[in-house]
Amino acid sequence: MEKAYFPMKYYNLTQGYLNSSTHQGTYALDTAGKDTGKDDIYAPFSCKVTKKYVKAGHAYTVWLTSLDKVLCANGQEEYLTMMIVHPEDIANLQIGQTFKQGELVCHEGKTGNASGNHLHMELGLGTCGWHKNSQGVYMIDNAVKCEEYLFLKKDTIVKNDIYKGKKYSFKIEDDNTNPIEPSSNNLGIKYTTTDLNERTGPGTNYSIVNSLSANTAVRVYEINGSWARIETGMWVSNNFLTSSKPSKHYKSMEVYNCQSLNVRQNYNNGKILKSIPVNTVVSVLEEKNGWTKIGQNAWVYAQYLK
Ligand SMILES: [Zn+2]
Structure with a gap:
């Protein structure tokens, strides 16, 4: 069974959840790669594109749903859906298009109201859907905490995992x-x-x-x-x-x-x-x-x- 992985090579937390307007009521995490250029975003598990939102002036968003149950960092075996926000290069992705785990999906970007290139990531349990909150911002259904469900690969580089004094650490993949x-x-x-x-x-x-x-x-x-x-x-x-x-x-x-x-x-x-x-x-x-x-x-x- 595949493990669910954090989707970038660098973990560089720039915003946690619950304490800002765009992250209110979600378990969204922002991560900014190595902070130079637009880093790759890889398929966290073998998945298919279940929705995309591409509208000029708005944050581009793509939803990836696992093709099968995956082993989560907390030991659960479940389907997961990941919501990826702010990339610039998802216009050509097709609904139903599949990616193997680890394949390049897109790059971090700053579409919408983003001050710099980063990935805004939300994770939902199951083959779940999405909704808009009161501000008209898309959010994932059945939201769960990314850091409880995704493994960091052993070679993932952690640049920062603390935001406003709260630590959001991921479990590192363990051969055991x-x-x-x-x-x-x-x-x-x-x-x-x-x-x-x-x-x-x-x-x-x-x-x-x-x-x-x-x-x-x-x-x-x-x-x-x-x-x-x-x-x-x-x-x-x-x-x-x-x-x-x-x-x-x-x-x-x-x-x-x-x-x-x-x-x-x-x-x-x-x-x-x-x-x-x-x-x-x-x-x-x-x-x-x-x-x-x-x-x-x-x-x-x-x-x-x-
Ligand atoms: Zn964000």
């Missing part, structure tokens, strides 16, 4: 959120002794992305303090893992003969909850009609286990 190649060295198979949260990092301050049922088999790749990193790339408390096979646990099996396997809420093609990569070890809790239960309300098609 990438799934691990199952072939890499591992520390063996363990079993959860209770229902257990998977988190994006080794501590309770990290976001929860999934919950494992008791007696689930996991493959441990790394230990950090009292935390263990498992095959999904996420972390669980090592205090609730044991090497001894629980009595309730029937057997361990591995996903094989496919790239990844859908985990469903019920057997017989229930709602898809997530997919797990080949070689993932699962606990078989129950078998029914060609389906295997691997956790509470978690079923996979049995023919892809061995």
Whole structure:
């Protein structure tokens, strides 16, 4: 799954939200690139153009909606829509035009009431729409805070992240959120002794992305303090893992003969909850009609286990 990225190479905050007229009632952030020229604005995720507003004398605006759910910095997996304001070079963009993540979309500019070249950025949760506020200024629907949803890439340069004493820091992309190649060295198979949260990092301050049922088999790749990193790339408390096979646990099996396997809420093609990569070890809790239960309300098609 793609991560949602901050769309420029430099993060150079020039205005935060809630404390000025054009940012009133929004979570808009202004960022001014490296402050010389008109810096590139890249697709924050693979996306399509869902709206553009190009009118002389006004702030040009383009809306980009993700083509799929993306992994957000707070651990959520959601569709996102980004609103980009002030560019000068969006007249030729077409509604429905798609961009791959990281592709150049346009450049920062100063159309409308802008004193210098910058990007005014708003982010909305979902494939959301837009509205005009009482001043006639476009704003995104379902606004969320950019700094809670977008990752900074490791090579993004932070020039400034404070405005009027308030810090707007983004989470820096961390390799720990990438799934691990199952072939890499591992520390063996363990079993959860209770229902257990998977988190994006080794501590309770990290976001929860999934919950494992008791007696689930996991493959441990790394230990950090009292935390263990498992095959999904996420972390669980090592205090609730044991090497001894629980009595309730029937057997361990591995996903094989496919790239990844859908985990469903019920057997017989229930709602898809997530997919797990080949070689993932699962606990078989129950078998029914060609389906295997691997956790509470978690079923996979049995023919892809061995
Ligand atoms: Zn602005």
